[in-house]
Amino acid sequence: MKKIISIFLITSVLFSFCAVTSMADSATDETVADYSGDYDFCLRLGMFPENLDPKAPIKRIDLARIFSNVIMYGTDLQPLGESEIFSDVTSDQAIYADLVAKLGIMVGQGDGRFNPDGYMTYEQVTKCMVSFLGYEAMAESYGGYPSGYMAAATVLKITGVAPKYPTSYITTENVATFFKRAIGCPLMERKAYNPDEKTYISNYEKDYLSEYMNIYTLMGTIEAVYGTNTVNSQNLEYDEIIIKDTKMKYDTKKDNLISMLGFRGDAYYKVDGDTYTLEYFEPDLNEVEYYDYDDDDLYKIREEKKPYDKNIKIIYNGEICKTYPDVYMNPWSYQELDGGVTFIDNNSDNKYDYMFIDAYETYEVDFIIDGVIHLAKRSGEVINFREYEDGKEVLFTNVEGMPISPDKIKKGDILSVSKGQSGKVRNIVVSIDNFIGEVNQIEYTDDLYTLDVEGNIFDSSRTLYRNSDMKDINQGMAVKLKFDKHGLVASVEPYDFSYMQLAYLVDAKTGRGMDVDENVQIKIFTGAGLFEILKLNRKVLVTKGLEVTKVDASKAVTDYIGTIDARAVQQVIMFEKDEEGNVRALKLIDPDAGKIDGLFSFGQASSLEYRSGTTSCLGGQILLNKSTKIFSVPTEEYRDNEEMYSIFTFYGGKSYTVEAFGTEKMSPFASAVVMKVDRATELFNPLGVFVIDSVTKSLDENGAEGVKVSGFMDGAEKVYFTEGDNLKIAPGNAYPECGDIIRFKLNGYGKIESPTLIYDKSEKKIENSDKNPSSTTYSAQNRSIFGKIIWADDNGMTIEATGKDDFGNVTSLKESYVKSSNFNYYICEKIQGKSQMRKSSPAEFWAYPEGSGVDETVYIYCISGDPKAIVLYK
Structure with missing residues (x-):
C-alpha cells in the first residue's frame, strides 16, 4: 500500500482556485509579510486594481483608488478633470484623491498637495482604515494620531502584519490583509436622532462589504454540486452549488467548485432578489488526506484510520453511497481502474466527514463526431456525451481541474474517465502531457508496466496492457509516452524514425584508407548527462540549415560537421538512429540560415540573467521549459576532460554566458542551451561562497x-x-x-x-574593505552583510550592520530576513578552545539583549537580495 498524506489548514483557495503570487523579501523600510492570499482575495472581489505589485510598497494614490473602488463599487468612475482640493494630482487621479479627502479617510500634506506617488507607512494605513470604518472618535479618545489609531485598530482586530517600526512602508499585500481582517467589523455610525452629538453606535448588521459592495459572507460546507447532492434530491444546474443549505450560482469559467465538494470555508456572495451569486470561496480549516491504493480493500482504511463521523458522506465518482456496505469493494485492480481515496475532516473534530472514492479508466482519443468520442486502440469503444446539455461545460476538465470545452479535445489526447456505479460518466480529465525518448528497459508484472526511458522511470496505468502497440515496444526503440491525470503512462506508441534526438557533439572520427566510410563514429553528450559513441551508416542524410543531402559518412564529418586542427567542431546536433542503432540522419546548424524550423541558433553567445519561477527565461528573451537541455561544456582547451561536461541547472538572479538553440522558428522556447567554461567557475557554485x-x-x-x-x-x-x-x-x-x-x-x-x-573572521572585514558593502542596495547582485541579530522569532530576524562610507563616516543599516528553510545555515563556534564549523538550522539564530554576555555575529551572502548562505559566529 502506498500512502500519501497532506494536511492543509487552508486559508487560501485550493485546487488552482485562484492564482498564487509569491511574496519576496521586502526592502529595508518596508513591512516584511509572507504571501497570505489576501491580495488575490481583494483583486478577485474588485477592490484592488490589477496593475499593483503585491510585494511593493503601496503609493498614496493607489490606496485612494482602492478606497474609491470599495465605496463607489459598481460605479464607472470617470475622470473629474482638475482636482477641487489638490494641485499635484492628474485629471485621472483627482476623482480618487478628492473622494477620500472629502470623506476624511486620507488627507494631503497640508500645503494643497496630495503627494500621489509617495509611499504609505503602516501607521498611516492604520489611520485610514480606522477612519474608513467610522471609528475616529474611538481613536481620538485613545490619544489621537498615531498611537490612538493604532490602539483602536488593535481593539477592532483589523491590523495587518505589524512591522518592527510603525513608520515602515507597507506593502500592497499587507494593505490587503487590513481589508481582509476588517470584514465583519461593524461600521460605526453617528446616532441619527442627534447628528451633532459626538457619540456613535456600531451597526452590527453592516460591514463595509455589505454596505458598499452588496457582498455578504457565509461560513459553511459545499454540500452539493452539479451531479452530486448530499443534502436533498434537488438536481442542480452545472453552475450551481449549495453551501449550508443555500443555493448559489457561480462562474464556471473562473472556478471549478465541483472538486471542492465537502470543503468548509467562507463564501462571499451577492444577492439580487432570490438569486445568490458566489463571488469567492475560501476554504478554511479542512484536513485532507489522500490514499493511493493498489490492492487493499477499502474496509481496511475504515478499520485502521481515524474514526468516521456518524453522518459521513461517501461518494464514489460523484455518486453517493448510502451505506458502508456499498463500499465493500475494491474499485481498482479487479476492474482495471486507477485511483485512490480522499478523506476530508472539515470541522476539526478528528473524524472524517467526507470520503471520496476516485476510480477511473484511461482512453486515448481517435476522433469526435456529433457528441461521440471514438477511442483509439480500444476495438470500437466510444464515449457518448450527447445527453450532457449544459453539463458539458463542467464534464471535461484539464489536469488542474478547470473546465474545458469539448471542441478543444483533439486526436491523441488522453482521457481519465470516472463513471458512477450506475455507469454514467461523471468526469473526464483531459491530459496532453507526453515524453519522447529511447526505451532502456521494460518490466511487466501483474498487468502493470514499469518503463525506463532515457533514465526516467515511469509507472503505467492499469489499462496500459490493453494498448495494442505494447507488443511491439522493445528495448532501444524510440517511443512516445502519454500520461493520465495522475502522471501514469496511459499510452505508449513507437515513434517513427523521423524522431530526432538532441545532443552535444563532443568528437568524431573517420575510418582510414579504403575503409574511410566504414567505421565513422561520433561521440556525443546526451541530455541525460551520459556519453555515447555512435556509428554512422555509410550514407547519412544530412540537414544543415535549409540544405538536405545524402553524403558519405566521412564527408558528413569533414564537410558538414567540420573540423578545427583535425578535431571535429563541437556543437549541438540532432540525430536519428535506424533499427540497428546506427545514425542514419544528422541535423546541423547553419548560422547563415537564421531562424528556421529544424535546428537553429538564437544568436551569438551572450550574458543573460536567468529569471526563475513561473517565467523561466533568459533575459526575458529566451524561454525555457522542462524539456530544455542545458549543457555545461568545456572550452576547446579542456574538451577531453569528461568531468567538465554536465547537465546544468540555472539559479534565479544570476547571469550566464550562453548560446541557445531552437527547433521551431516561431517559438521563443529553447530546445538546448550551451554554456562554455574554461574552468569550473562560480557557475558550479551557485551560492558563490x-x-x-x-x-x-x-x-x-x-x-x-x-x-x-x-x-x-x-x-x-x-x-x-x-x-x-x-x-x-x-x-x-x-x-x-x-x-x-x-x-x-x-x-x-x-x-x-x-x-x-x-x-x-579575525578582522571582521568584508572583501578586504573598510566599507561594509551591505550599505549598498539590493541592486547589487552579489552582496554581503555582517552584523548582529537585534530581533528574531521563529519566522524571521533583523540584522544591524555597521560600516564606513567613502568619507570614513560610520554607517548603520538594518535588514530583515525571513528564516527560510531553503537557506544554508552554518555555525562557527569554539569547542574546547578550537574553532569548528558545522551545519545549522534557523532555530539557532536568535537575538540577545545587551549585557547578556552573549556575543554573536552573523554573516549573510545574498544574490539579488535573496540570502543564500548564513553563518553565525559564536
Whole structure:
C-alpha cells in the first residue's frame, strides 16, 4: 500500500482556485509579510486594481483608488478633470484623491498637495482604515494620531502584519490583509436622532462589504454540486452549488467548485432578489488526506484510520453511497481502474466527514463526431456525451481541474474517465502531457508496466496492457509516452524514425584508407548527462540549415560537421538512429540560415540573467521549459576532460554566458542551451561562497603535495585541493582560518584557482574593505552583510550592520530576513578552545539583549537580495 498524506489548514483557495503570487523579501523600510492570499482575495472581489505589485510598497494614490473602488463599487468612475482640493494630482487621479479627502479617510500634506506617488507607512494605513470604518472618535479618545489609531485598530482586530517600526512602508499585500481582517467589523455610525452629538453606535448588521459592495459572507460546507447532492434530491444546474443549505450560482469559467465538494470555508456572495451569486470561496480549516491504493480493500482504511463521523458522506465518482456496505469493494485492480481515496475532516473534530472514492479508466482519443468520442486502440469503444446539455461545460476538465470545452479535445489526447456505479460518466480529465525518448528497459508484472526511458522511470496505468502497440515496444526503440491525470503512462506508441534526438557533439572520427566510410563514429553528450559513441551508416542524410543531402559518412564529418586542427567542431546536433542503432540522419546548424524550423541558433553567445519561477527565461528573451537541455561544456582547451561536461541547472538572479538553440522558428522556447567554461567557475557554485572549516597540507588524490581545503558550500561538506601558496590570501600572507569565507574558481583539473577572501573572521572585514558593502542596495547582485541579530522569532530576524562610507563616516543599516528553510545555515563556534564549523538550522539564530554576555555575529551572502548562505559566529 502506498500512502500519501497532506494536511492543509487552508486559508487560501485550493485546487488552482485562484492564482498564487509569491511574496519576496521586502526592502529595508518596508513591512516584511509572507504571501497570505489576501491580495488575490481583494483583486478577485474588485477592490484592488490589477496593475499593483503585491510585494511593493503601496503609493498614496493607489490606496485612494482602492478606497474609491470599495465605496463607489459598481460605479464607472470617470475622470473629474482638475482636482477641487489638490494641485499635484492628474485629471485621472483627482476623482480618487478628492473622494477620500472629502470623506476624511486620507488627507494631503497640508500645503494643497496630495503627494500621489509617495509611499504609505503602516501607521498611516492604520489611520485610514480606522477612519474608513467610522471609528475616529474611538481613536481620538485613545490619544489621537498615531498611537490612538493604532490602539483602536488593535481593539477592532483589523491590523495587518505589524512591522518592527510603525513608520515602515507597507506593502500592497499587507494593505490587503487590513481589508481582509476588517470584514465583519461593524461600521460605526453617528446616532441619527442627534447628528451633532459626538457619540456613535456600531451597526452590527453592516460591514463595509455589505454596505458598499452588496457582498455578504457565509461560513459553511459545499454540500452539493452539479451531479452530486448530499443534502436533498434537488438536481442542480452545472453552475450551481449549495453551501449550508443555500443555493448559489457561480462562474464556471473562473472556478471549478465541483472538486471542492465537502470543503468548509467562507463564501462571499451577492444577492439580487432570490438569486445568490458566489463571488469567492475560501476554504478554511479542512484536513485532507489522500490514499493511493493498489490492492487493499477499502474496509481496511475504515478499520485502521481515524474514526468516521456518524453522518459521513461517501461518494464514489460523484455518486453517493448510502451505506458502508456499498463500499465493500475494491474499485481498482479487479476492474482495471486507477485511483485512490480522499478523506476530508472539515470541522476539526478528528473524524472524517467526507470520503471520496476516485476510480477511473484511461482512453486515448481517435476522433469526435456529433457528441461521440471514438477511442483509439480500444476495438470500437466510444464515449457518448450527447445527453450532457449544459453539463458539458463542467464534464471535461484539464489536469488542474478547470473546465474545458469539448471542441478543444483533439486526436491523441488522453482521457481519465470516472463513471458512477450506475455507469454514467461523471468526469473526464483531459491530459496532453507526453515524453519522447529511447526505451532502456521494460518490466511487466501483474498487468502493470514499469518503463525506463532515457533514465526516467515511469509507472503505467492499469489499462496500459490493453494498448495494442505494447507488443511491439522493445528495448532501444524510440517511443512516445502519454500520461493520465495522475502522471501514469496511459499510452505508449513507437515513434517513427523521423524522431530526432538532441545532443552535444563532443568528437568524431573517420575510418582510414579504403575503409574511410566504414567505421565513422561520433561521440556525443546526451541530455541525460551520459556519453555515447555512435556509428554512422555509410550514407547519412544530412540537414544543415535549409540544405538536405545524402553524403558519405566521412564527408558528413569533414564537410558538414567540420573540423578545427583535425578535431571535429563541437556543437549541438540532432540525430536519428535506424533499427540497428546506427545514425542514419544528422541535423546541423547553419548560422547563415537564421531562424528556421529544424535546428537553429538564437544568436551569438551572450550574458543573460536567468529569471526563475513561473517565467523561466533568459533575459526575458529566451524561454525555457522542462524539456530544455542545458549543457555545461568545456572550452576547446579542456574538451577531453569528461568531468567538465554536465547537465546544468540555472539559479534565479544570476547571469550566464550562453548560446541557445531552437527547433521551431516561431517559438521563443529553447530546445538546448550551451554554456562554455574554461574552468569550473562560480557557475558550479551557485551560492558563490565557500565557508572554511580547515586548511591543511596534504597529498591530493594523485599523490602530489598540495593544500587541502575543507568546508561547506551549497549546504554540503566539500573538500578541494590547491597548489603551493595559491591560497595564502589572509592578512600577513597566511592561509584562511576556520570561519573565513572565500570565493574561488576551479581549473580544468578540479583544483582551486584565483581564490578571494570575502570575509575575514579575525578582522571582521568584508572583501578586504573598510566599507561594509551591505550599505549598498539590493541592486547589487552579489552582496554581503555582517552584523548582529537585534530581533528574531521563529519566522524571521533583523540584522544591524555597521560600516564606513567613502568619507570614513560610520554607517548603520538594518535588514530583515525571513528564516527560510531553503537557506544554508552554518555555525562557527569554539569547542574546547578550537574553532569548528558545522551545519545549522534557523532555530539557532536568535537575538540577545545587551549585557547578556552573549556575543554573536552573523554573516549573510545574498544574490539579488535573496540570502543564500548564513553563518553565525559564536
